[in-house]
Amino acid sequence: MNFLGFKRPDGKVGVRNHVVIIPSVACANEVCNAIALKVKGTVSIPHQHGCAQLAFDAEQTARTLIGVGKNPNVAAVLVIGLGCEVVNSSMVASKIAESGKPVKNLVIQEVGGSPKTIKEGIKIAKAMVSFAFRLKREKAKPDSLILGVECGGSDACSGLSANPALGITSDLLIKEGGTIILSETTESIGAEHILARRAINKNVREKILEIVRRTEMRALNLGLDIGKANPAPGNYAGGITTLEEKSLGCVMKGGTGKVMEVVEYSETPARKGLVLMDTPGHDAESMTGLIAGGTQIIAFTTGRGNPLGSPIAPVIKIASNSYLYSKMKDNMDINAGEIVTGNKTVQEIGESIFREVFRVANGKLTKSEIWGHREFAINRIGPSF
Amino acid sequence: MSNVIENLILCHSKDNVATARSPLGAGTLLRLTKQKTIVAREQIPFGHKVALQKIRKGGPVIKYGERIGRAIREINPGELVHVHNVAGERGRTKVKRIGHRV
Numbered sequence: 208m209n210f211l212g213f214k215r216p217d218g219k220v221g222v223r224n225h226v227v228i229i230p231s232v233a234c235a236n237e238v239c240n241a242i243a244l245k246v247k248g249t250v251s252i253p254h255q256h257g258c259a260q261l262a263f264d265a266e267q268t269a270r271t272l273i274g275v276g277k278n279p280n281v282a283a284v285l286v287i288g289l290g291c292e293v294v295n296s297s298m299v300a301s302k303i304a305e306s307g308k309p310v311k312n313l314v315i316q317e318v319g320g321s322p323k324t325i326k327e328g329i330k331i332a333k334a335m336v337s338f339a340f341r342l343k344r345e346k347a348k349p350d351s352l353i354l355g356v357e358c359g360g361s362d363a364c365s366g367l368s369a370n371p372a373l374g375i376t377s378d379l380l381i382k383e384g385g386t387i388i389l390s391e392t393t394e395s396i397g398a399e400h401i402l403a404r405r406a407i408n409k410n411v412r413e414k415i416l417e418i419v420r421r422t423e424m425r426a427l428n429l430g431l432d433i434g435k436a437n438p439a440p441g442n443y444a445g446g447i448t449t450l451e452e453k454s455l456g457c458v459m460k461g462g463t464g465k466v467m468e469v470v471e472y473s474e475t476p477a478r479k480g481l482v483l484m485d486t487p488g489h490d491a492e493s494m495t496g497l498i499a500g501g502t503q504i505i506a507f508t509t510g511r512g513n514p515l516g517s518p519i520a521p522v523i524k525i526a527s528n529s530y531l532y533s534k535m536k537d538n539m540d541i542n543a544g545e546i547v548t549g550n551k552t553v554q555e556i557g558e559s560i561f562r563e564v565f566r567v568a569n570g571k572l573t574k575s576e577i578w579g580h581r582e583f584a585i586n587r588i589g590p591s592f
Numbered sequence: 593m594s595n596v597i598e599n600l601i602l603c604h605s606k607d608n609v610a611t612a613r614s615p616l617g618a619g620t621l622l623r624l625t626k627q628k629t630i631v632a633r634e635q636i637p638f639g640h641k642v643a644l645q646k647i648r649k650g651g652p653v654i655k656y657g658e659r660i661g662r663a664i665r666e667i668n669p670g671e672l673v674h675v676h677n678v679a680g681e682r683g684r685t686k687v688k689r690i691g692h693r694v
Binding site: 362363364365366393394397398401423426427430431432433434437443445446448449450451452454455456510528530547548549 | 601611613639640641646655656659662674675678680684
């Protein structure tokens, strides 16, 4: 199935056409917000990071910001830095510019303060918006699509309806040559043997087991039970009893394909097909990693009800049960609860999610976009210094 | 693939628990096969699990054909299966069971 997308200079294809204002450090957040507020067609992505971070975190923040700028849903980028931060804004801008898209950089300490930078930024952002509006959608092949599969606010129905249905969608997209990124390593704990058995080779198999072991040990080394944080109270209330039960439901979203590759948080996959990304179960952080890895669309299952969106990618919400679907219809795009009631099969819902993915790729707005959900959160590994 | 049997969903033939498709009152007759039925011993909320057979203390609780935890006390057929009688074994400081045998 083909779709109409925005072809970028690096050959990738976007399903949206954003002009993004990126702060390289938290100190530039409000300057970015002020520009985005004044120029329609732009979006800013404020975050807490970019300075006083140890090397692994500084690198992860930089990789995430660069990845977001390079995401095919982005037409042009303005990067704003303060001037003294660890994650240097001109470095971020020049890395994004490697994709061939228009990129500009402003440094608040060099321009001379907030009002002057905002004024200058508005001028640049306006020109970028006029550039983006001249771009037209063109016919594109499904193999250029990366679909991120996510679950949040799961209940015991998630693993019976929405997640296996999304697994069907994943298999269908992979058959069309596309890529699926399955994330949330915490929610693979207890189900990693299923993924490891499907690894394409020994290296991938070992990497799967390694990211899961690493995640489990990170909590245990602190002397803490993961179960106090994940599953969340709402998961337990929804009938999920253990982390293993949640994980076994969670990994179904990726379908039944071979695991081709394991990538780090925010890293762009080199392979097509089913790819794992090492992210936490925290949905805003996980989705931020997915979009930084080049994901154009996210399909998100929920049983308790979750409104989260993304500033860069449309997020399709799939309800695992009909109680939720009717209660939070304003936030839900698809009802997989009909599987639980026996009205539809897992296959039928999987196919309807697949069709919805292409409608959204062609420009249909998701509920998360309609309500302006733009949650953005960069995962951090260690403390600030 | 899961199997819808009247008021329950059974995910896998190996499972010793099934999921309630709607809230089930105590005393509800639960049909497992044409011949076999059990009675819900207590209220089973929507989406929650009910034991299909006796699970001994320390025994595995199986859903999706996989181990989701162990019983921390004996669980009888028809009882609600949840955090009060099941403990997970992963990501927990008190349980040394890190990593999965593949």
